[in-house]
Amino acid sequence: MDSVVEALCAALPPHIVATDADTLARCSHDDAEWAAFGIPAAVVFATCMDDVVAAVRVAGAYGVPVVPRGAGTGLSGGANATSGCIVLSLERMTAITELNVAERYAVAEAGVLNDDLRRHVAASGLWYPPDPASQAISTIGGNVATNAGGICCVKYGVTRDYVLGLTVVLADGRVAKVGRTTAKGVTGYDFTGLLVGSEGTLGIVVDVTVKLLPLAGREERAVVGYFRSLTDAGRAVSAVSAAGIVPAALELIDRTCLHAVAEWQGWELPEDANALLLAKVDEPGARGEELATAVEALFRDAGGERVERASDKTEVDRLFAARRLAYPALERLGPVLTEDVCVPRAAVPEMLARIEATAVDAGVVIANIAHAGDGNLHPLIIAPEGDDDAKTRAKTAFDRIVDDCRALGGTVTGEHGVGLLKLDGAAAELSPVVLDMHRAVKVALDPAGLLNPGKAFPATPASPLD
Amino acid sequence: MDSVVEALCAALPPHIVATDADTLARCSHDDAEWAAFGIPAAVVFATCMDDVVAAVRVAGAYGVPVVPRGAGTGLSGGANATSGCIVLSLERMTAITELNVAERYAVAEAGVLNDDLRRHVAASGLWYPPDPASQAISTIGGNVATNAGGICCVKYGVTRDYVLGLTVVLADGRVAKVGRTTAKGVTGYDFTGLLVGSEGTLGIVVDVTVKLLPLAGREERAVVGYFRSLTDAGRAVSAVSAAGIVPAALELIDRTCLHAVAEWQGWELPEDANALLLAKVDEPGARGEELATAVEALFRDAGGERVERASDKTEVDRLFAARRLAYPALERLGPVLTEDVCVPRAAVPEMLARIEATAVDAGVVIANIAHAGDGNLHPLIIAPEGDDDAKTRAKTAFDRIVDDCRALGGTVTGEHGVGLLKLDGAAAELSPVVLDMHRAVKVALDPAGLLNPGKAFPATPASPLD
Numbered sequence: 001m002d003s004v005v006e007a008l009c010a011a012l013p014p015h016i017v018a019t020d021a022d023t024l025a026r027c028s029h030d031d032a033e034w035a036a037f038g039i040p041a042a043v044v045f046a047t048c049m050d051d052v053v054a055a056v057r058v059a060g061a062y063g064v065p066v067v068p069r070g071a072g073t074g075l076s077g078g079a080n081a082t083s084g085c086i087v088l089s090l091e092r093m094t095a096i097t098e099l100n101v102a103e104r105y106a107v108a109e110a111g112v113l114n115d116d117l118r119r120h121v122a123a124s125g126l127w128y129p130p131d132p133a134s135q136a137i138s139t140i141g142g143n144v145a146t147n148a149g150g151i152c153c154v155k156y157g158v159t160r161d162y163v164l165g166l167t168v169v170l171a172d173g174r175v176a177k178v179g180r181t182t183a184k185g186v187t188g189y190d191f192t193g194l195l196v197g198s199e200g201t202l203g204i205v206v207d208v209t210v211k212l213l214p215l216a217g218r219e220e221r222a223v224v225g226y227f228r229s230l231t232d233a234g235r236a237v238s239a240v241s242a243a244g245i246v247p248a249a250l251e252l253i254d255r256t257c258l259h260a261v262a263e264w265q266g267w268e269l270p271e272d273a274n275a276l277l278l279a280k281v282d283e284p285g286a287r288g289e290e291l292a293t294a295v296e297a298l299f300r301d302a303g304g305e306r307v308e309r310a311s312d313k314t315e316v317d318r319l320f321a322a323r324r325l326a327y328p329a330l331e332r333l334g335p336v337l338t339e340d341v342c343v344p345r346a347a348v349p350e351m352l353a354r355i356e357a358t359a360v361d362a363g364v365v366i367a368n369i370a371h372a373g374d375g376n377l378h379p380l381i382i383a384p385e386g387d388d389d390a391k392t393r394a395k396t397a398f399d400r401i402v403d404d405c406r407a408l409g410g411t412v413t414g415e416h417g418v419g420l421l422k423l424d425g426a427a428a429e430l431s432p433v434v435l436d437m438h439r440a441v442k443v444a445l446d447p448a449g450l451l452n453p454g455k456a457f458p459a460t461p462a463s464p465l466d
Numbered sequence: 467m468d469s470v471v472e473a474l475c476a477a478l479p480p481h482i483v484a485t486d487a488d489t490l491a492r493c494s495h496d497d498a499e500w501a502a503f504g505i506p507a508a509v510v511f512a513t514c515m516d517d518v519v520a521a522v523r524v525a526g527a528y529g530v531p532v533v534p535r536g537a538g539t540g541l542s543g544g545a546n547a548t549s550g551c552i553v554l555s556l557e558r559m560t561a562i563t564e565l566n567v568a569e570r571y572a573v574a575e576a577g578v579l580n581d582d583l584r585r586h587v588a589a590s591g592l593w594y595p596p597d598p599a600s601q602a603i604s605t606i607g608g609n610v611a612t613n614a615g616g617i618c619c620v621k622y623g624v625t626r627d628y629v630l631g632l633t634v635v636l637a638d639g640r641v642a643k644v645g646r647t648t649a650k651g652v653t654g655y656d657f658t659g660l661l662v663g664s665e666g667t668l669g670i671v672v673d674v675t676v677k678l679l680p681l682a683g684r685e686e687r688a689v690v691g692y693f694r695s696l697t698d699a700g701r702a703v704s705a706v707s708a709a710g711i712v713p714a715a716l717e718l719i720d721r722t723c724l725h726a727v728a729e730w731q732g733w734e735l736p737e738d739a740n741a742l743l744l745a746k747v748d749e750p751g752a753r754g755e756e757l758a759t760a761v762e763a764l765f766r767d768a769g770g771e772r773v774e775r776a777s778d779k780t781e782v783d784r785l786f787a788a789r790r791l792a793y794p795a796l797e798r799l800g801p802v803l804t805e806d807v808c809v810p811r812a813a814v815p816e817m818l819a820r821i822e823a824t825a826v827d828a829g830v831v832i833a834n835i836a837h838a839g840d841g842n843l844h845p846l847i848i849a850p851e852g853d854d855d856a857k858t859r860a861k862t863a864f865d866r867i868v869d870d871c872r873a874l875g876g877t878v879t880g881e882h883g884v885g886l887l888k889l890d891g892a893a894a895e896l897s898p899v900v901l902d903m904h905r906a907v908k909v910a911l912d913p914a915g916l917l918n919p920g921k922a923f924p925a926t927p928a929s930p931l932d
Contacts (some may be wrong), residue, residue, distance in 0.1 A: 101708075102704060102707065102708070102811060103810050103811055104707070147652045149650055149652075154649070157627075160656065160659070161623075170899070174899045176899045176903060177900070178900055178903075181810070181875065182810060182841055182880070183840040183842070184624060184808045184877075185808055186879050186882070186884070187879050187888070187891070188895075188896050188922065189663070189664055189904055189907065189922070189923070190613075190660055190662065190663055191903055193626070194657075194660045197652050198656075202655075214710030214712060216710030217710055217711075238568060241568065241570070242568070243682075244680030244681070245683075283749075285752055286753070287749065287750060287751050287752070287753045290751075342646075342648040342651050343648065344566075344569050344648060371650075373649075374648075374649040374650050375648055375650075376648075376649070376650050409647065410648055411650075411651035411653050412653055413653050415650055418653060418654065425653070426653050430654050433636070433640045433641065434642050434644055437642060437644075437655075438654055438655055441655065441907055441911070444907050444909065456654070457654050457655070
């Protein structure tokens with residue numbers, strides 16, 4: 001056979017192999033702005049594990065890279081195609097193949113949307129906690145590839161904390177089932193945890209066994225408050241933590257973000273409002289009341305204004321509206337380059353101050369949403385459409401934010417993944433020894449380097465080995 | 467230099483290199499009965515990271531295996547010496563080098579006892595949850611090596627869930643710092659999680675960064691009840707789970723264990739008591755009361771007798787006394803071979819019934835303690851001292867329990883690790899592909915195979931590859 005495309009069409013039902021220009025373009029990149037991408041040779045829309053195996057085997061035979069893809073909602077370029085590669089889309093693998101209520105786990109194919117999984121298990125009184133902002137549109141396979149976080153992880157942890165097992169297709173086309181369905185288990189190495197967050201560089205995830213919690217026993221109460229300074233808001237976050245309260249959400253929205261939302265929605269902000277904090281507690285009954293009251297008092301003590309509470313679902317949603325509206329409000333101002341850094345909680349005000357200075361110096365608009373309770377910040381850098389100079393300045397700001405985060409003891413990606421956008425940051429953060437460990441394990445499991453090459457960690461040495 | 471011992475003495479302060487027969491014997495094995503061990507060439511009592519590096523480098527130069535060792539409380543032979551190896555004891559590395567109250571993490575050297583870490587952080591209002599039964603005598607490094615569980619993991623998870631980062635000495639003597647101190651972070655592969663539970667086969671852990679929870683906000687309430695049949699007790703466990711209650715402990719003690727304790731302590735058991743269930747909930751205030759009341763009712767509904775509750779600490783301890791007394795009560799009957807299997811929660815009664823049948827068939831006494839809420843059983847097989855035939859029968863029972871656990875969808879080790887005792891079980895549980903992944907990663911990180919060789923997974927293929 002002459003070409004990899006012909007080989008794919010021979011090995012697979014031809015209708016799942018797309019080579020038309022529109023599909024190739026649509027599947028050539030994810031939602032990351034500014035990350036490089038090429039045009040794939042073909043997109044395979046796998047409908048079952050055998051399709052994935054066949055595609056990976058063809059890729060191996062032809063020495064062509066495979067780039068796995070979920071819904072393409074990634075924000076780091078982890079699903080961006082390399083020129084001539086096979087994009088392997090899992091978006092049609094949408095079955096939830098098992099739900100075990102007594103043992104509290106479910107098995108979902110990689111293409112199941114996070115919200116669909118959530119709804120499916122909720123009908124049996126169970127809860128899948130990880131809640132990335134993309135939950136309505138992102139797949140569980142993509143969530144696993146990036147070890148996605150979300151709003152509730154300050155209390156409930158991230159995707160890896162809920163993955164019990166995986167079925168993966170390895171680089172040589174063999175199928176590995178790793179992990180377990182029992183509540184505990186320590187047989188062998190934790191390949192499940194290693195594969196979570198590995199961005200498709202070690203294997204293609206075809207299904208995911210997730211741990212579930214009981215849905216019952218939670219009641220959401222929200223507390224919100226405006227603050228005159230980021231320092232005041234930071235003090236409120238520290239005070240909540242110091243009081244031994246672990247909220248189910250603790251989000252911060254900065255002035256730039258607030259004003260964009262207020263202008264769009266016609267809201268009137270308090271004078272000098274420089275930050276909004278949104279907290280949720282989810283303990284039921286009197287304990288929830290007690291904690292919400294405590295958070296309210298701590299917000300006021302730290303200088304919070306218009307501090308409000310709600311325990312009714314509609315009211316909770318109303319108070320959290322600013323969080324949901326922030327991203328669309330900013331997109332009205334121009335293309336958004338989304339940052340994702342995580343610093344020690346106590347360094348959040350300092351990090352926000354540095355980001356403000358960076359915005360001024362680089363001459364770009366930067367708005368901030370932060371999972372403040374985790375120290376995880378999403379500076380949103382906005383450059384007007386078609387302004388190449390602004391784009392360059394945005395990139396400068398992006399790099400400086402990464403450097404500042406490192407200087408404050410942080411990590412260059414809290415929950416979006418390294419992908420392509422954070423390769424330099426990862427090279428700075430990971431020591432030469434740890435980078436060598438990455439390369440050794442990558443070569444061990446993917447000797448030809450065909451699985452999503454060039455993503456997740458810098459492939460070439462960052463500096464001479466010690 | 468002629469010998470590895472001379473090289474160790476040259477590279478290290480000679481007083482930390484022991485070669486006397488008593489020390490060699492004492493450090494030649496852990497607490498696992500029936501597991502093979504040899505006599506090491508030397509025991510190195512490292513006092514700092516440089517000692518570990520020097521010992522590993524000497525081992526590499528001489529091609530001599532290194533067997534790391536904490537307190538030697540392991541129950542699978544994971545710390546057993548091979549003949550002529552270097553045992554690398556971390557028990558003198560007992561510093562807690564950092565406690566960050568605001569960010570809620572601590573850094574402990576590998577030799578810190580679990581209870582010492584717990585006490586140290588409690589003084590600052592923080593809590594390290596993982597609570598293996600050995601917590602008073604086992605080290606955090608050993609806990610990490612085996613990914614130790616405990617009683618509270620039904621609600622709070624296992625060691626891996628609390629390890630944020632590690633400092634490890636690799637096989638070539640280089641030092642790798644993996645993980646992070648921030649609340650979240652997805653930079654690079656999860657080597658932290660991979661190293662946890664790897665039983666010293668991929669690197670020697672010298673310090674551990676652990677995540678902590680607030681100590682405040684918990685109030686323990688206990689509920690205990692006797693049951694006439696294991697099936698009744700199993701129904702009670704299922705009912706608690708089905709009610710959406712996640713207890714902070716849910717332990718089962720079987721008839722053999724109960725009678726050993728009762729006989730020793732002069733307790734009077736209810737007629738036909740075949741199982742004791744011990745539950746704890748730790749929600750504070752009214753919610754805790756509500757949950758404890760619910761558990762009490764569920765125990766009664768399932769046929770529980772003498773169901774009792776307590777919220778006072780002394781009373782809680784009194785009710786849990788049987789759990790604490792079980793192991794010493796059984797040791798009075800002879801050497802104990804401790805099993806550790808984990809089955810689906812719903813399969814606990816069936817698994818216990820099969821164990822009972824195995825005890826009869828093999829002609830040995832088997833008592834059971836189970837983390838019932840997790841499906842994690844510890845059948846304790848007792849063979850009278852010096853009775854070789856009984857020892858053989860005990861081994862037969864051990865293997866049959868492993869087989870039965872597999873047949874019920876379980877995993878061959880819930881929390882003790884594979885070590886040497888579960889190599890056959892691991893070979894049965896892990897597919898040839900997954901075993902190949904183990905070998906590939908082991909070779910990638912320890913090409914000469916000198917780090918704790920022969921532990922954690924079967925080194926030779928279990929069956930032809932597919």
